[in-house]
Amino acid sequence: MKIKAFLIGTLCLLMVMPLWADELTFTASGPSQVGLGERFRVVYSASKRPSDFKGPDFGDFLVLSGPNQSSSSSTQIINGQVTRSENHSYTYILESTSEGTFTISPASITVNGDRYESNALSILVSGQAPQASKQPAPVPGQQQAPGSSGVSDRDIFLRALVSNSSPYQGQPITLTYKLYTRVVVSQYSIEKLPTYQGFWAEDVTGSGQPPQVTEEVVDGVRYNAAIVRQVVLFPQRVGELTIEPLDMQTLVRVSAPRMSGSLLDEFFGGSPFGSFQNVDKPLRSHQVRVNVKTLPAQNRPPSFTGMVGSFEMKTELSPLQANVNEPVTLSISISGNGNLRMLEQPDVQFPVNLEAFDPNITDNIRVSASGVSGSRSFEYLLIPRTGGTFEIPAIQFSYFDPVGGRYVTRTGEPFSVEISGSAQAMGEGPGGVNQEEVSYLTSDIRFIQNKVFRLKPIGSMFFRSNLFYALLLGTIVLFGLFLFVWRRHIRIHGDTALMRNRKARKMAAKRLKKAGAFLEKGKSNEFYDEIFRALWGYLSDKFNIPVSELNKEEVSLVFKQKEVSQEMAQKFLEALNECEFARFAPGAPEVRMEEIYQRAMDTLVTLEKELKNKKS
C-alpha cells in the first residue's frame, strides 16, 4: 500500500513536474495612472528565455530608453523540492506626452517556436507631472521599494574637469567628464552634448569601451569614479570662454526591502532580481570657464600660421634628377602634438618652369587624452616643363611652443633638381595630358590647302602702298583736272553770252537814248534804225542768237522756248510791226514817232521784268 501510494505519488510528481516547469508566464506591467510629462517604466517579463522579443508600438508615449534586457534566475528548495525560477525582463522608459487614457498593445515573444503575447496595458495620463516626476513609478512586476527612490547628489554626481584653465589660443586642453558614484549605476546615457562654442573639439572617448573605474576620495568619501567622456579642445578665441554643462541620464540601482522576508533569501543575500530597484537619476555637470591667453606678438616669425604645440618637419624631394615632363615629388611631413587638422600647407616657392599641382594631403592623426598627435604630410606633384637645374628654397614652418612660451621655426633643406631634355610635345609627358585635350580628341583640324596658290613677297601690301596712294590721289587729281578744264571751257564759252545777257538792257537803253536824240532832231530814218537795233539787239543779246539769224518766226520760237508769255510775245511783235510799218510809211508825223518810242521803251522794260521774274 505504502509502496503503491509512493509509486502513484512519484508518478504524479513526475507527471506534474514537467507540466509545472513548462508553464510560461509573459506579463506586461506598468503604472495605471501617470501625470502628464511623467517618466515611467513598462516592464515585460517572461518566465522563460524567449528567442525573439517584439515590443509593442507605444504610440502616444515617447520612448526614452529601451528595451533594456535583463535576466535573472533563482533556485529555490522548498520542502525538499527544488524549484528553479527564471525571469527575463525587457524594460522601457516612457514619457507621457498627452492627456487621456491610452492602451499599450501587447508585446510578443517566441519560446520553443511558439508565440506568446503579453497582456495589454491601459494607462491614464492626467494633469501635471507630480513633483517627483524624475523618479520612476513603482513597478508591480518588481518588488515595491517605498521611500527608497531618493538618491542624493552626494551619492552620485558628474564633474567636468579641464586640464588647463588658462591655455594659449590654439593650445589643446583636455576636458574630462567624470562620474562619481557611491551607488551602483546600471545604465547611463548622455542626453545632450555641449557645442563647445569657441573651441575646435576632438572627441577622445572610444565609445563602446566600458569606462575604467577607479576609486577616488572626495571630501572624505570614497567614490567610484569613471571617465564618461573626454574631449580635446583647441581654443579658437581669446578671452573667457564658457563650456556648457553636460546632461546625463543614469539608472541607479538601489536596494529594496524584501517582500518575502524568507530566511533563505536573506541567506543568499537576496536574488539580484527583486531585491533591488532601478531609479532614474538625471545628472548635470557644472559650467566650466576657461581663460584663453593670446599668443605673444613679439618675435612672431613670418611663416607662423597659428599652430600651437610641438612639431618636427621632414622634407624630401625625389628624384633629384629627371627628364622633362617626368614628375618629381616633393613631400613635406609635419609631425608632433597640436591641432594637426588645422595645419595648412606651408608656403613653397616653386620655380616657374616646374608646374606644381595642389598637394595631396595624408593624415595620420591620433586623439588621446593627452591631446592630438600624429602627422600630416603634403605631397606635391611637380612636372618640369623645360630642362635645366631648378632650386627650391628651404621650406620653413613655425609654431608656438606653449610650454616654453616662445616661437619655434623648423627649416628644411633647400633642394636642387636637375632636369634633362628640352621642352617638347607637351602632350607626351606622363602628367602632361590635360583634360581639355581629352575632351577635344574627337574633333580634328581641317585638311591642308593642297591646290596651287599664288605666293606673294612678304610684306607686299596694296593698302597703304605707294601704288594705292598714287591710284587714290591720281583719281582725285584726274577728276579735279577734268573738272577744272571743263569749268574753264564753260566759263569761256558761257561768259560771253552771260556778259551779253547782262549788257542787253544797258545796250538797249543806250540805243533808245540815241533814238530819243534823233527824235528831238527830227531825223526819222536814224530814229527808226536805232529803235530797231534796240529791239533786235536786246533779243540777240538776251537769248544769245546772232542778229543775222533773227526774224519774226525765230523770235516767236525763242519766246516759246524761253516760256515767255503769249501777251508779251504779242506785244513785242506788235511793237516790231508798228515800228516797221511807221518806218516805211511815208511822212510819219512826229507824234507817231514819239508814240513808237514810248512803246518800244515800255515793251523792253516789261520784257526785261518778265525775264528777270522767270530767272529768279
Next chain:
Amino acid sequence: MGKQVIILFFAIFFFGIPVRGIEPNELIEQANQAYVNGEYSYSIELYESVIKQKLEAPELYYNLGNAYFKENKFGPAILNYERALRLKPSDENIRFNLEIARSRIVDQINPVPLIFYENWWKSFYSLFSPNTWAVLLILLLVVSLVLLGIFFFSWIRGIKKTTFSLAVLFLLLTFVCMGAARAQYYHLFQKQEAIVMTPRVTAKSSPDETSPDLFVIHEGSKARITNELGEWYEIRLVNGNVGWLKRSAVEII
C-alpha cells in the same frame, strides 16, 4: 589691276633670278605630299624654307599651322594660323583650325565682351583683307567721280538729280570702305600681337628679372605688345592683364 601689276613685276623679278635650286611652288607641293604621308616635321621644314625666301600666302601659313598642329606644337600652329588669318580674314578653314588649336592650349583667357555695334563693325571690316577693301575703295571712288562728272555735264534736271544723289551715296560708301580698310589694317598690322612660344612663362611687373611675378601664361596664348624696352616686351592680355616678358618668349604675328 594694281595688284596684278605688282604680281607681274615680282613674278618677273623672281623668275629673272635663279631661286635656290627648286621653285617655291614645287617645294609646297612636296611639303603637301609630306603632310599627306604623315611626315609632318619634314613638311614643316619645306614650308618654312618657302617662307625663308620671303614669300607668303594665307594658304602657306595655314598648311604650316596644320603641320605644327599635327606635331602637337600648338604655339607655332596658332602663330601660323594667325598669320594666315591676317592675309585672309574671312577664311573659314583658318578660323576653324585656329579655334581647335586654341582649345588645346592651357590658358583660356576670356576677352572682355564687345558691345553689339562693335561686334557688327568688327565682323563687317573682317569681311575682307585691307587690300580688298582698298581695291573696292578705289573702284567706288572712280564710280562716284564719274557720276559727279555726269552731274556737272548734264543740263537735264532728272539726270542731274539721280547722278548727284548716286554720287553722294557712292562717295559715302567710299568713306565706309576707307574706314573698314583702316580698321582692318590697324586690327591686323598696327596692333602688334604676339603668340607665346615657350611652354610656360611668367610675366613680371617690370622689365627686370628680379621684379615680382604677376601671372603665368602658357604656350599658344595671344598677347598684345604695348611697349618694349631692351630685351623685354610689355604685353597686354585680352582680359586686361599687363606684364613684362622676355622677347624670346614670344613671337610677333
